[in-house]
Amino acid sequence: MLEIKDLRVAIGDTEILKGINLNVNPGEIHAIMGPNGSGKSTLANVLAGREEFEVISGSVKFQGEDLLEMAPEERAHHGLFLAFQYPVEIPGVSMANFLKQAVNEVRRARGENTLDARSFLNRMKEKLALVEMDEKFISRAVNEGFSGGEKKRNEIFQMAMLDPKLAILDETDSGLDIDALKIVANGVNKIRNKDNAFILVTHYQRLLNYIVPDFVHVLYNGKIAQSGDKDLALHLEEYGYDWIKKEKEAEATV
């Protein structure tokens, strides 16, 4: 589904991603961990089409097509979704208005009928229930005045509305209380199926108790330094990133 080959990305003169290789197949869940500033959000944003980042080399295929050639909205139309680490506020634009446009644009691009007001509203209610959000959010402005946790839940709600093929969750678990974490995890588990895939960027193994990943990768200094199964996350929880750092340093001196 997603094939990243030797992806190198810079912002200004600084190279941030220094050769990423990653394959994600339908039905899989990948967790990406790694210290602050290692490039996790950068990777997520480059995949979503953020323009500040310059792709120096490498390729990304998404369902067989060249992802890097697509405009951000085209990537969304093709089924890529990013739950932002810091969702932005859009004053005056109601969730209903925003999502109606988003859902219908995506449907239109896929050659599907746009939803009428009633079925749209029903769908909103159904998906809000999935993340246990109150219906009053429908008429509030996008993320405006939402608490940190509400913003994160709102990302999962939007994901449910858009029903993506590949969802990248950038630290959606940060800032959630225990109950909210379970709700979000629950939401993801209900949405996941054999045809879609998830990339979870996280700092905490805790999330992975609820959403069990097939693979865990450690991003270190712009590269995937280590890959493994869910036990790698447990190991990291216990020992931190120091050992990876040492390993890398040792490699470099050889």
Add this chain to the structure above:
Amino acid sequence: MPNDQKKSDEKQMLERMTKSEYKYGFVTDIETESAPRGLSEDTIRFISAKKHEPEFMLQWRLKAFRRWEKMKEPRWAFVDYPPIDYQDAYYYAAPRKKDGPKNLDEVDPKLLETFEKLGIPLDEQKRLAGVAVDAVMDSISVATTFKKELKELGIIFCSMSEALREHPDLVKKYLGTVVPRGDNFFAALNSAVFSDGSFAYIPKGVRCPMELSTYFRINAANTGQFERTLIIADEGAYVSYLEGCTAPMRDENQLHAAVVELIAHKDAEIKYSTVQNWYPGDEEGKGGIYNFVTKRGLCDGDNSRISWTQVETGSAITWKYPSVIMKGNNSEGEFYSVAFTNNFQQADTGTKMIHVGKNTRSRIVSKGISAGRSNNSYRGLVQVHEAAENARNFSQCDSLLIGDKCGAHTFPYLEIKNKTAKIEHEATTSKIGEDQIFYLNQRGIDTENAIALIVNGYCKEVFKELPMEFAVEAQKLLEISLEGSVG
């Protein structure tokens, strides 16, 4: 990488978006009757005679003219334009006809067609219920709909010329009481040469059951449009009034200098909404309307209320400060404004809130949006007189910039002579955030729609003040104006 490419694509797209054509730019081929070119006492006598006005009106006009001759064109606004040659314009143009039409059947079909094309069908059968329209083309009222229904309630809604003939005492009593003849250069000019406009009177205790609306259209070339609107809400009355305007695309600039006076008696309320869409000139800044307008409301009685809502997207230059004088105790003034400028448009607009009575309250919400190379200024005065105990004002002035070649300026003035006054002022300037656009892009919404969505959200506080159909209209208009504006 396609990164730079994408950036410039986006830029181009944004530019294309704001470069949409003005769709009301057609000219109606109709014979007009004009006063001779130039401005003199003779011109004024000609206009007054053409309109069979009572003598007092002619004298009033002449006084205004003499006053105007001694006045200087104001230059304090943050706008820039070449000197206007007032002798090189026509001050009166009317679609040629024998007598004023008695009913719609007598109106020239070409005129009806023009308004139809503008989306303003004057045919009462075809109209959706709820809005009575007075259509004014080149200074002359073409038709007023729903007159009979209104008359049954004692409401007078007609053209100013007709009011002068049928209700001269009312006109005489109120005309110039809020905007005096010599108030300012353009108001004096208007007082001398105004050719028509709308008149509305709502009697005591009557709530006008439908929106009253005037639709202004400039058609003839080299002609200034000077309309005069006078609205009176008697004790306990309520009226909501809408004004819309368009003009053909012409290379030369045309002058529009209107005066609007509102009078609200005790417990009365007037809501005045404008969607101004005069031709703004082309992308290079050629042509377009100079819109120099004086609008003022007087809250004369206690507990009265006047509210201005304006959506300004047109005109090459806008100079306009709808104001409220809160003379009655507990009276309220409001001003809600969206001013959009693009290309080479210049807008200097805002409001004056004059607190005279006790416990008077005013609220200002101004939303400026600049794109292209345009300049958008907010100029607002809040004045609290000695006797105005416990006056309250809240002002919020926001500017939104689209691209980096445009400008936004805020000039707030405060004159407070009573210590009990409470004044709050908030101002923000922002750019449409790339983060916001990217967020919407990521959800499948392209940049053009993303910007429209963000701008609409930004204007929401003002749009919600507009009557329903007008709000939809305003939203669409803004979307069209935005097309090709972002870079």
